[in-house]
Amino acid sequence: MKIEHVEAIALDMQLQEVFKGGTYQVATRPTIITRVHLENGLVGETYGGDEFHTQAQIVQVIRDHLGPLLQGQDVRDFQRLWEAMFNIDLDLGNRGLHQLDMHPRGILLQAISCLDNAMWDARGKLYDVPVYKLLGGVRDRVPVISIGGYYPKDGSDPAVAIAKEVESVRQVGCIGIKMKVGRATLEEDFERVRAARKAGGKDFVITVDANQGWHPLDAVKFCVAMEKADLGVRWMEEPVKWYDQTDGLMLLATKTSIPINVGQGEITGRACRDLITKGGVSILNLDVTLCGGITEWQRVADMARFMNVEMAHHEEPQVAIHLMAANPHALFVEIFANRQRDPLLWELPEGFPDIRDGYMAVPQAPGLGIRLRPEVIERYRVDV
The missing domain is CATH 3.30.390.10 (Enolase-like, N-terminal domain)
Incomplete structure (x- = not known):
């Protein structure tokens, strides 16, 4: 055709x-x-x-x-x-x-x-058929977490703000939050993560994202502190400065048992290969809108599976839901539960996302299964 x-x-x-x-x-x-x-x-x-x-x-x-x-x-x-x-x-x-x-x-x-x-x-x-079926079809729903934990701009207590946000994320139907760190001091960010854990309880998924904000030794200090406090962080995302990959990542991997998640800014599968072999990462959050699309993303996912590396995805749930549903080693689909952060997600697709009991349903219509208004x-x- x-x-x-x-x-x-x-x-x-x-x-x-x-x-x-x-x-x-x-x-x-x-x-x-x-x-x-x-x-x-x-x-x-x-x-x-x-x-x-x-x-x-x-x-x-x-x-x-x-x-x-x-x-x-x-x-x-x-x-x-x-x-x-x-x-x-x-x-x-x-x-x-x-x-x-x-x-x-x-x-x-x-x-x-x-x-x-x-x-x-x-x-x-x-x-x-839906795209996830073309790719192999592992499940028809995927657990969903919210990207959030942004720093409050109104001068309010950051620990109080994150605790309130955890509750709002639960109300949307998410099982966890990916919260921002790296802009405040290590001590302040640690208290924010601790507040999120206290508010969410032991079963609430917490991941932290530094947006490549730290030098490797600071990343080590932060991860060691979280482990000692038993905060149960699912992954540490983009922890070190862009110019200190991959050696900085490998250093961190030898000092912490918290899984390291990187890759959202990479544009090739070859770069992801280097992050695994030279950076010691545990999870790749490759972005299907940056890396060359579904074709290349799935190639990377296949490589990662044989190297015991899990797959995440950076934002873009309208496509990511199919990738997460088609791979047994894929984790969560990500959304912005705060509608003001990504209004297009809630306005542009018709009838999407469908979130219930902590899971996002995979659209069952042919293709990506989403009609854009x-x-x-x-x-x-x-x-x-």
């Missing part, structure tokens, strides 16, 4: 407040809608990514370079099409491994991700 043409539509919306993590802050919610039109009238459609500095360049690569490359090709040939996009001859400069920022090759990989994910939606519709697309559409 041949691809007729593709579309890329940029969206952006202003958030009602600024959210501060360990090393960054967020004030807007951009994304890209990607559509792949087939000759029989079927349309693969999805959204993903939250890059605003490089959004226009990503759309341009889709429209001017990758789209024409895919036109007339058989959408079923996913391996061949992925390699063709990855090996396209573009002047994109240099990009080193283990960098979080979107450099030129990162722009290419996010453009590939947009199209690859949309093509998987098209394939599911073509075969009349056209009126929401038009409301936040921007010209790039």
Whole structure:
């Protein structure tokens, strides 16, 4: 079944407040809608990514370079099409491994991700099955945690604020929280984690995310303190500075039994290989909207399974739910329980997410199983 043409539509919306993590802050919610039109009238459609500095360049690569490359090709040939996009001859400069920022090759990989994910939606519709079934189908629901624990901006007690947030996360139906650390002192962040554990109880899942905020020795101090206090942290995410991977990660891995989770900023499976073999990581939270899409993400997941590494996913539940449901060594799907942090999740997809009793149901309609509301697309559409 041949691809007729593709579309890329940029969206952006202003958030009602600024959210501060360990090393960054967020004030807007951009994304890209990607559509792949087939000759029989079927349309693969999805959204993903939250890059605003490089959004226009990503759309341009889709429209001017990758789209024409895919036109007339058989959408079923996913391996061949992925390699063709990855090996396209573009002047994109240099990009080193283990960098979080979107450099030129990162722009290419996010453009590939947009199209690859949309093509998987098209394939599911073509075969009349959900994507997670195409990938193997392990379960039809996935435990869900909330990204949160941002630092309060109103001067309120951070420990009190996180305790209140834990309760609100429970009310949404999540079994746990991924909370931010790395912006305050080690002592202050430790007290916040302890407050979260006290509020959540022993069965509540707590993970901590430093957003690459610490030097390795500080990461060691923090993890050792959490272990001594028996805080039951499920993983330590992105603990060390970007420039100290992978040696810094390996140092931390030798000093703590808390699983180390990294990879959300990586754009290739080869970089993930290095994080496992040279960084000693236990979990990869590779992002399907950055790494080259479902095709490359699943390759990495297969590699990780044979190396006894678990898979997580950075945000993007509209696609991640299928990946988490298709892999036996996958953990949780992540959402923002606070609707002000990611309003698009609650406005753009129709009837999604479906969260009950701590689990998110996998959409059972063909493809990714999610219809995007056209009126929401038009409301936040921007010209790039």
